[in-house]
Amino acid sequence: MSNVTYDELGKKTNELAGFLRENGFAAHASHPAGGVVMYPHLAQKAGLGYRGTHGMLITPExxxxxxxxxxxxxxxxxPVNTDDDHSWIPEFCAKCGKCIKNCPGNAIIQEKSSENGKTRTKVIKDLCSGCTICMRGCSFNRRGYMQIKDKYExxxxxxx
Structure with a gap:
C-alpha cells in the first residue's frame, strides 16, 4: 500500500473534520498513518468488524x-451498534493460524494470559516489517466473509 493511499485518506479525514467544525461540532482528525489510538480496536468497538490474529480489522466488505x-x-x-455479528472471528482465527505460520519476521505470537490463562495473540511491532504477507495469506483475503462465516457456522x- 503506497503512501498515496494514506495521504488521500488523511486529506479526506481532515476534510470531513473541517465539515463537522463548520457545522458547529468539535472535531479532531486522526491521520491513518498513525494517530492517538489503535484504529482496529476503535473500529471493532464501533461494530465495523473484528480484529483478527494479525491485528488488522476484518470486515464483511x-x-x-x-x-x-x-x-x-x-x-x-x-447510533450505537450493539450487535456482536463478528464475535465468531477470534475462534475462527485461533483455529486458522495462517498469519502466524506465514509471518517471515515471527512478529505474531500467541501467549497465555497471566490474568485468566487464556491464549491471546500479540503483534510485536519491532519485528513487523509491514510486508503484508499476513494479510495476503489471511483466509478472509482469499474467500468472501459470508462464505467463511457460513462454513464456520x-x-x-x-x-x-
Missing part, C-alpha cells in the same frame, strides 16, 4: 484490506 482513520467529535447521541452445528 473488505476482509483485512482497508485503511482506517478516525475523527473524534462532540456529536451527541450517535456449519462446522459448529456438526460439533453440537
Amino acid at each position: 473488505f476482509g483485512p484490506r482497508q485503511r482506517l482513520s478516525a475523527i473524534f467529535t462532540s456529536i451527541q447521541n450517535l 456449519k462446522s459448529k452445528e456438526i460439533i453440537s
Whole structure:
C-alpha cells in the first residue's frame, strides 16, 4: 500500500473534520498513518468488524484490506451498534493460524494470559516489517466473509 493511499485518506479525514467544525461540532482528525489510538480496536468497538490474529480489522466488505482513520467529535447521541455479528472471528482465527505460520519476521505470537490463562495473540511491532504477507495469506483475503462465516457456522452445528 503506497503512501498515496494514506495521504488521500488523511486529506479526506481532515476534510470531513473541517465539515463537522463548520457545522458547529468539535472535531479532531486522526491521520491513518498513525494517530492517538489503535484504529482496529476503535473500529471493532464501533461494530465495523473484528480484529483478527494479525491485528488488522476484518470486515464483511473488505476482509483485512482497508485503511482506517478516525475523527473524534462532540456529536451527541450517535447510533450505537450493539450487535456482536463478528464475535465468531477470534475462534475462527485461533483455529486458522495462517498469519502466524506465514509471518517471515515471527512478529505474531500467541501467549497465555497471566490474568485468566487464556491464549491471546500479540503483534510485536519491532519485528513487523509491514510486508503484508499476513494479510495476503489471511483466509478472509482469499474467500468472501459470508462464505467463511457460513462454513464456520456449519462446522459448529456438526460439533453440537
